[in-house]
Amino acid sequence: MKAETPRADPASAAGEPASPPAGKNRPLWLHLVGLPGVTAVAVLSAMVLPIPLAVILALFTASLAAWSAAALASRIRTSEQERCSLDAQLVQSQKLAAIGEMSAGIAHEINNPMAIIAQESDWMTHLMSQPQVTPENLAELRDSLAEIVRQVDRCKAITHNLLNFSRKMDPILQQEHLERIMEDMVLLVEKEAKLQGVSIVRDYDPELAAIQTDVPLLRQVVLNLLLNAFQAIPGQGTITVSTRPAGADRVAIAVADTGAGILPENMSKIFNPFFTTKPPGVGTGLGLSMCHGIVDRLGGAITVESEPGRGAKFTVTLPR
Amino acid sequence: MSIRILVVDDEPDFIETMVKRFTFRKMPVTAAPSGIAALKLLEAEPFDVVIMDVRMPGKDGIETLKEIKKRYPLTEVIMLTGHASVESGMRGMSLGAYDYVLKPVDFDELLEKVRKAHERKLLNEGRNAPR
Incomplete structure (x- = not known):
């Protein structure tokens, strides 16, 4: 990122309303110091000036305040747009890589x-x-x-x-109940988990209607998340799988564990390919990035919440 | 329309029960005692859905699945396993199995899975047809 050297802006010195691109570069102190300053001067002078002049001064101050608010708002909007386009660029460059x-x-x-x-x-x-x-x-x-x-x-x-x-790569969409998709994977992990003192709690929403999705692809995601949860629990613990509606046209699957949790500094890297915190030979670092890829192809999103030491919860939201 | 099913397992008792139950439902079913035998049968005639045990002597279920998916990508495979191995489940699913099911499996549930797997095959064929 380029650091801009502070410089005198001739437009702001002259007090002209600046054009939007120039306004972006205008230093922030103009709004923070200039406006209250002008207001204070106006209030003080209103006490000594005759009424018509004071009214004009008040009007001038008010319009200055309105202009300042508009300028700040547009600045926030621009930076928001910049951030969005940076995100898009990042995704694009990862794809290109x-x-x-x-x-x-x-x-x-x-x-x-x-x-x-x-x-x-x-x-x-x-x-x-x-x-x-x-x-x-x-x-x-x-x-x-x-x-x-x-x-x-x-x-x-x-x-x-x-x-x-x-x-x-194109998913094949079939009508199927989430529970029917997930249960075989849960059973598979459950048997192995039980031997190590990890129990699985099912919290399926029985009212949830079938969704349109790629069944084996989603099974891969669920199995991966379950295995991840299982590996995150060092001793005894619990994995909770749940299904819920998420708004009118989406559903959510969550896999939560009572394991080690994710360190804050690793949160942003967790879906990156080849990122792993497991010892060499245990994980390839591809599981979660593969989940992310599949969920993306299914038109959904995958998110994670975690408190270090108190486990993690992965949530997959999918279109119905 | 009937679904052409191939059951692959080295356990004769299991095969016998499967054949009996599918035949009872008037569904054409063929049995193979090993992965190699299954591949030979597939070479001779097409099948829609393969139900296959993971642990078999010789070519095991995972190796056979890999071979089936390579040669006949549209054929759907349901893996059955007696011993829950998450690792082998991951491998099976990433090789393109339709499902990975712990034995013993309820027959009606298996039947439903077979129907779903077949539906997927038809959808896949429909998509490939215009090309």
Whole structure:
């Protein structure tokens, strides 16, 4: 971020109403000191001045106050907009980074067959430039051609997989009850958790209607959150799973644990890929970022609340 | 419309019960005693939903699931497990299983899961068709 050096603003010195972009740079003291100052002077002089002059002065002070309020309001609005666009830019740059990483992988995958194709066609060109095509050369030409066909197939398989991958990214929406989606995952974790003294409390809303969602994808999210909750509890403890309506057109799933909680400095990093507080080998640091990705694709949002030492609660809100 | 079901388990008793119950509901069902056998059957004819045990000698359920999803991405697989392993559940779900269910499973519930898995397959096919 650029630090601006304080400078004299000719527009403000002249007391002209500033245009919006210039107003942004105007120092804040003008509003904080200038306006009360002018008001004080006006009040004091109103005591000694004749009434008509005092009224004019009062009107002038009032309009100055109104202008100051408007300027401050617009400044708040601008900074809010800036913050929003910075957030959007951050998301965009993270996406770009992921795409960059993926394309590097694809480029590498395709470069290898390309290199072989180039080599083989070079060799073929060389053979065909010979004055006479001997039977041995012909056999070699056939070999090279077959190799090229093989490598083209390899490239085709790569692009085919990529297409499948991008198609697989689209969720398939089915009507299903949240409880039916979650319960198998809860049972799976419950059996293992019970052995270690961790119990699972179900707090499903029985009135909740079925929602439209990608069932196996959501199961992955639930299983991940449950495993996370389980791993966050060092000894005995409780995991609470709940479902609730969240407004007219959304539902919320929450997984809360009585574990170690999340340190405030880690809260902003918790959904980042490869971020983990678990010892090496226990977690990949991909679980929560994967949850975040899936929930995003399902049109929902995932949030976390935590008090260190008192556990954490992850909430997934989804469209119905 | 009928759902073509493949049941994969190394336990003959379990297979027998499954076949009996699906047949009773007039649903076509085929059984395979191992992952390798299941893959061979899939090569010969298409199935809509595979119900498969996780722990099997030879090629285990997870390995077979990986192979099935690679070769026939639209076929839905419901994994059954006798021993709850969260780690293997995570692996199964991320490999594209429709569900990961702890045994013993209520048959009517399993049937409902099979129907849902089949519905998903139809939706998936419908989406791929125009291409």
